Amino acid sequence: MxxxxxxxxxxxxxxxxxxxxxxxxxxxxxxxxxxxxxxxxxxxxxxxxxxxxxxxxxxxxxxxxxxxxxxxxxxxxxxxxxxxxxHEIDLRRAEARVRETEEQIREMSVADPTYEAVRGSLEKALARLQVLRGRE
CATH class of the missing domain: 2.60.15.10 (F0F1 ATP synthase delta/epsilon subunit, N-terminal)
Incomplete structure (x- = not known):
């Protein structure tokens, strides 16, 4: 081994x-x-x-x-x-989260104090989709 x-x-x-x-x-x-x-x-x-x-x-x-x-x-x-x-990731929830966070970011300014947190949420949501797509 x-x-x-x-x-x-x-x-x-x-x-x-x-x-x-x-x-x-x-x-x-x-x-x-x-x-x-x-x-x-x-x-x-x-x-x-x-x-x-x-x-x-x-x-x-x-x-x-x-x-x-x-x-x-x-x-x-x-x-x-x-x-x-x-196997713990739900595809529909992951896709919905990506859409939600992308929409939030489009409506925000980079100067917004919550911008980095929302961007981090988007990165996490995209990672979940990458993992699911890697399984296919």
Missing amino acids: AETFLLEVVTPERLVLQEQVEEMSAPGALGEFGVLPGHTPFFTILRPGPVTYRRGRERHQLAVSCGFAEVGPDKVVLLAETAELA
Whole structure:
């Protein structure tokens, strides 16, 4: 069997995932980052987006919102405000949320104090759709 590391995805409400995986990628502050077993340790901000991980030939995805990632040589911990496995995401709700937040943003000014929060909501909603489309 190939070398693996432990991937944990945690939210304030629950432990979403705890699996031995061979590789993973996630959306970080400076763009997407990938991890293989034995990776150099680092800590980064987690952005809303899809997290992809592989066990053997199986590729899986989940959607995360903002948070933090702690990477070590044998363990990666993603601490996110929210995280949803692909099978937990409802397509109709996800599409409706994208439409709602896009409409809100169209009506806002960048100077609006809530603009960044709404933009973050849109990024999260789009990540949920990306994960669902990755399953098709």
